[in-house]
Amino acid sequence: MKNNFDYIIIGSGIAGLTTALTLGDSGSVAIFTKKNPSDSSTNLAQGGMAAMIGKGDQADWHIEDTMKSGDFHNKKEAVSFLVKNSKEALFWLKKQGVLFDAKPSLEAGHRLPRIFHTTDFTGKDIEKNLLKKISENKKISLFKNSLAIDLIVKNNICQGVFVLIEDNKIVPFFSKAIVLATGGSGQVYQWTTNPEVVTGDGLAMAIRAKAKVADLEFVQFHPTAFKGKSSPLFLLSERLRGEGAKLVDKDGKQFVNELLPRDIVARAVFEKQKTSEVYLTMAHLDKKEIKRKLPNIYKKLLTHGYYLTHDRIPVTPAAHYQCGGVVTDLDGKTSVKNLFAVGEVARTGVHGANRLASNSLLEGVVWGRRAGNNIKKIRNSKFEIRNKKFKYSKILIKLNKNNKKILNKIKSDIQKTMWEKVGIVRRKNEMLEALKIFKNYKIQLGKIKAKDGVSLQLIEASNLTEVALAITQAALNRPKSLGAHYLV
Structure with missing residues (x-):
């Protein structure tokens, strides 16, 4: 090759x-x-x-x-x-x-x-x-x-x-x-x-x-993902609110200006969810226009049992953009x-x-x-690879069942910890706890690599740990709220 x-x-x-x-x-x-x-x-x-x-x-x-x-x-x-x-x-x-x-x-x-x-x-x-x-x-x-x-x-x-x-x-x-x-x-x-x-x-x-x-530290959380049971969540794009969709609580009351920037709307939804489910509704809009302009979202929601034209669609914020x-x-x-x-x-x-x-x-x-x-x-500059005798230091392995379970748990724990402690609303003490967790996982992953070699699953777990550490440290380094980085 x-x-x-x-x-x-x-x-x-x-x-x-x-x-x-x-x-x-x-x-x-x-x-x-x-x-x-x-x-x-x-x-x-x-x-x-x-x-x-x-x-x-x-x-x-x-x-x-x-x-x-x-x-x-x-x-x-x-x-x-x-x-x-x-x-x-x-x-x-x-x-x-x-x-x-x-x-x-x-x-x-x-x-x-x-x-x-x-x-x-x-x-x-x-x-x-x-x-x-x-x-x-x-x-x-x-x-x-x-x-x-x-x-x-x-x-x-x-x-x-x-x-x-x-x-x-x-x-x-x-x-x-x-x-x-x-x-x-x-x-x-x-x-x-x-x-x-x-x-x-x-x-x-x-x-x-x-x-x-x-x-x-600036991770954007989209305010309106379809509230499903597994990730990745299906996005209900900005265009719906641009076309006139409203965000309402369990009583059908509007609680936020839907056209504000994403970080503000996402926090409003997050806070409202503490006392109520949050829904997106387009029931007040022209049904033919909804189907014409949003055919794919309409069809996707049908597979989940919802009609975009007249149902309240359950939504939740979700990590969306770096x-x-x-x-x-x-x-x-x-x-x-x-x-x-x-x-x-x-x-x-x-x-x-x-x-x-x-x-x-x-x-x-x-x-x-x-x-x-x-x-x-x-293109025509004098570029020369001086040493082509590079070798990757670890061999590829097939994970044993025990390591698979360990890596699955590490990945799941990282995701849960990031969501709860370095998410939409952040607290310094919780981020410090998260940092300690991620540092320990980095050490644990290093030991697995040193003993057993490299695998696809191990690479992904290592990358997630590296990124979780970097995001958390960056968030701790910014002591005041700004944009998507919101401290309480």
Whole structure:
């Protein structure tokens, strides 16, 4: 198997695929994706993409809305760059075959309609079209069921990545530019909208590689996930409230302005749940329009026995988005040479302390293209892998039943602890307790690795522990509430 590529991209969501397509005319590209290519948060994104092209809209307004939602912790330069490239990003997606609805919609935190959808499963349509373009490009190789384990870094220069490939072998792959596009870390929480593969792998690898990270305390909890019995929870997107859906208590009374930023609405729902179930209702709206605009959500809820047109739908907050991440500049560069990060795993500074609805798909396209075009500049540079004799220090193993039980318990305990002690509402003493728990688990996992070697399950448990520690420590380092980081 070839293990040397011009460019390596880890992840197959909107940011990774955009980067790959941008680089696809410049050299060989390898995309490594953990399971199936469509197993990404992008594929589950029901909301749309914000773009400042509507009549009557202004760049300054989109910038202000983004800054306000981020509690003004955003990097103004990054926000301005995002907004001013939004029109071009939308048109680029159209060229890839994405057919957006003609009229933009309104979503929470936006002062006017600027959200472009393809009905109510925008992310799925984007993913499908980008994967089609990837398959048509002979310079791009896509490796499914290939889990990136650790970056190969020497003297703060990233030279490649160790990958657990489909036939259960750990193989080093080398490149002059490695791009992290692994998404967030929602599975570190008990309740999340993120798919099961989202275990913070890219963030954990970056931390181990000593890359600079920031703003990890700002985890966005979406206020309206369908209240099911198992995670990941089905998201009831911002668009429902943008179309007029109300949030009500058990008595049918509205208790919050549904169009406020997500962190505020999520806390309101969380507090109300202490005394009442919380429901989303669209019963007061035109039933034909609901079915026309939200066909997929309507059908999905039917499978759970609910009619979106006239039933009260039980909802709950759930971990949804990682606002911080691996620090990058406007070109997608990290603090490690030749290592780039795009999409949710990156901390560009756009989202500040709380992301504005529908800015994430936009960020993925804008920085995927920006990073790709910047990486092209090193195509002909004198890059030489000085030592290809890298070997992964631990062998792959098949877990015995006892270790499987231990790792399942560790994962479950981490998720429960994060939800209860480092969740929507935080207390210093509880976070200190959580930190102690995670440190003990890190030691325990290290002993399993030293004794028995590496396994897929062990890698995921280790990554979740690494991320849980980082989020908790970041939260403890911020003594005052800000955005999604709320202390009592």
